[in-house]
Structures are given as structure tokens and as C-alpha cells.
Amino acid sequence: MVHLASHADFKALLRCEGAEGHFAYVAPPFNFNAPGVAKYPPEVTGHFLLNSLCRRIGWNSLSGRRLLDFGCGVRFARAIVNLAINIDLYAGIDANREAISWLQSEIRDPRFRFEHLDMLNLKYQANGSSSVDEGALERLALADFDAACMFSVITHQRPKDSGLIFSMLYRCVKRGGGLYFTAHIDETVHDYVERDPSQPCRLSIYHPDFLIDLVRKSGWVVERTYLPSPFQQAAFVCRKPPID
Numbered sequence: 001m002v003h004l005a006s007h008a009d010f011k012a013l014l015r016c017e018g019a020e021g022h023f024a025y026v027a028p029p030f031n032f033n034a035p036g037v038a039k040y041p042p043e044v045t046g047h048f049l050l051n052s053l054c055r056r057i058g059w060n061s062l063s064g065r066r067l068l069d070f071g072c073g074v075r076f077a078r079a080i081v082n083l084a085i086n087i088d089l090y091a092g093i094d095a096n097r098e099a100i101s102w103l104q105s106e107i108r109d110p111r112f113r114f115e116h117l118d119m120l121n122l123k124y125q126a127n128g129s130s131s132v133d134e135g136a137l138e139r140l141a142l143a144d145f146d147a148a149c150m151f152s153v154i155t156h157q158r159p160k161d162s163g164l165i166f167s168m169l170y171r172c173v174k175r176g177g178g179l180y181f182t183a184h185i186d187e188t189v190h191d192y193v194e195r196d197p198s199q200p201c202r203l204s205i206y207h208p209d210f211l212i213d214l215v216r217k218s219g220w221v222v223e224r225t226y227l228p229s230p231f232q233q234a235a236f237v238c239r240k241p242p243i244d
């Protein structure tokens with residue numbers, strides 16, 4: 001026989017401990033991911049890729065970490081908020097002013113920071129500025145990050161912009177910190193090509209050795225590389241040397 005607690009039992013057992021944690025949910029009205037990725041909920045691919053980043057860079061989790069995400073789009077912020085992922089600071093930088101404004105106004109949580117960078121990109125920001133310099137992020141007081149990351153961002157950059165981005169990020173990450181990024185590589189191309197020269201930056205393809213040289217010129221040490229895997233292209237794990 002099922003025993004049902006009486007009303008009197010319920011009252012006697014009742015605890016008034018306040019709200020059960022903080023609930024937050026965001027649904028940014030933007031998508032920057034390819035159709036094969038965007039068919040899954042952003043939280044699913046975002047969580048999967050953040051786990052991959054942690055594992056490959058040598059972290060147990062994002063807990064206690066400061067992560068700088070260049071070309072952030074909206075997916076990782078969405079995943080961190082909606083899945084209540086622990087993180088010390090997530091700073092997202094993007095050339096898309098509308099997306100950054102949306103994130104700034106909708107995510108009012110001190111663990112998040114979003115900054116717009118007006119930088120020319122022939123696919124994403126054709127009217128952007130071509131005079132961004134290596135200190136642009138540092139001047140926004142973006143400093144002391146445990147790591148910087150870029151998912152599908154170098155995939156859409158000309159070499160001179162990739163070099164500039166690697167240098168900008170180098171200045172924002174602490175000594176011994178990491179850089180994780182993905183790129184489209186192909187050992188059969190000479191240095192770098194655009195898959196479709198009539199649509200520059202739609203798909204920028206690099207010879208891996210050429211790309212590694214570019215990364216090294218900015219001071220990073222390339223520690224490991226990975227072949228493409230679900231939801232991400234070839235990946236590079238780099239380290240800022242602990243001492244000069």
C-alpha cells in the first residue's frame with residue numbers, strides 16, 4: 001500500500017531555503033556555424049568542443065579558468081550560460097557589432113565580457129578597419145588569460161590577418177598560457193590559397209608548415225596538432241613560453 005504523507009507531515013517537513021540556485025537561459029538570434037554543425041543545438045556542439053579544448057590543452061575543466069575567445073560568435077557563451085558551466089571569466093571578441101551588442105545587453109553576469117573589434121574581414125566584416133594593430137586587445141585591458149581560443153576563425157583569414165591575430169592574442173595570455181585554434185589545412189597547397197578566389201575568406205586553406213611558421217613568428221610554441229574531428233577542423237595547441 002502506498003503511504004501518502006498527510007498535510008500535517010508536509011508542513012512539518014517543509015524547508016524554506018530560498019531559490020534552488022540561479023537559473024539563466026539565453027537564445028541569441030544569430031548563427032555563425034555551418035549547416036552541418038548548426039543542425040545540432042548550439043549547447044551540444046559548444047559543450048562538446050569546450051570539453052575537447054580542455055582535454056587537449058591539459059585542463060580538467062573550465063572551472064577557475066580565464067578564457068579569451070576570438071571570433072566568438074554566440075555559441076560558446078550560450079553553452080556556458082545555458083548549461084551552467086563553471087568558469088572564472090569568458091571574454092568574447094568579435095567583429096560582428098550586432099552580436100556583441102546583443103551579448104553585452106543580455107548576459108549580465110560578471111563572469112562574462114564581450115568586446116567588439118572593428119577589424120576588416122572580407123567574409124564577415126568587409127567594411128571593417130584595416131589599421132588594427134598588435135596592441136588592439138591589450139588596450140581593451142584584456143590581459144592575464146589562461147588561454148585564448150579560436151574555432152573556425154583562422155579558417156576565414158588571409159595570412160597577414162592570421163599573423164596579426166596570433167600576435168594580438170599573445171599579448172593577452174599569461175606566460176605559460178595556451179592558444180587553441182582550428183584551421184583548414186591541406187598539405188598539397190603552396191603556403192596558402194583561397195578555395196574560391198572570387199569569394200575571399202570564405203575558405204582560407206593553409207599548408208600546415210606555413211601556418212605553423214606564422215604562429216611561431218608571433219612568439220607561440222606549437223606543442224601539438226590534431227587532425228579534423230567531429231565539429232572541428234585540424235587543431236593546434238600552442239603555448240606562450242613561461243620565460244622570455
Ligand SMILES: C[S@@+](CC[C@H](N)C(=O)[O-])C[C@H]1O[C@@H](n2cnc3c(N)ncnc32)[C@H](O)[C@@H]1O
Nearest residue numbers: 032071072073075094095096119121124151152
Ligand atoms: C565561423 S564563425 C565561428 C564562431 C565561433 N567561433 C564558433 O565556433 O561558434 C567565425 C566568427 O569569427 C568572427 N571573425 C572573423 N574574422 C574576425 C576578425 N578579424 N575579428 C573578429 N572577429 C572575426 C566572425 O564575425 C564570426 O563570428
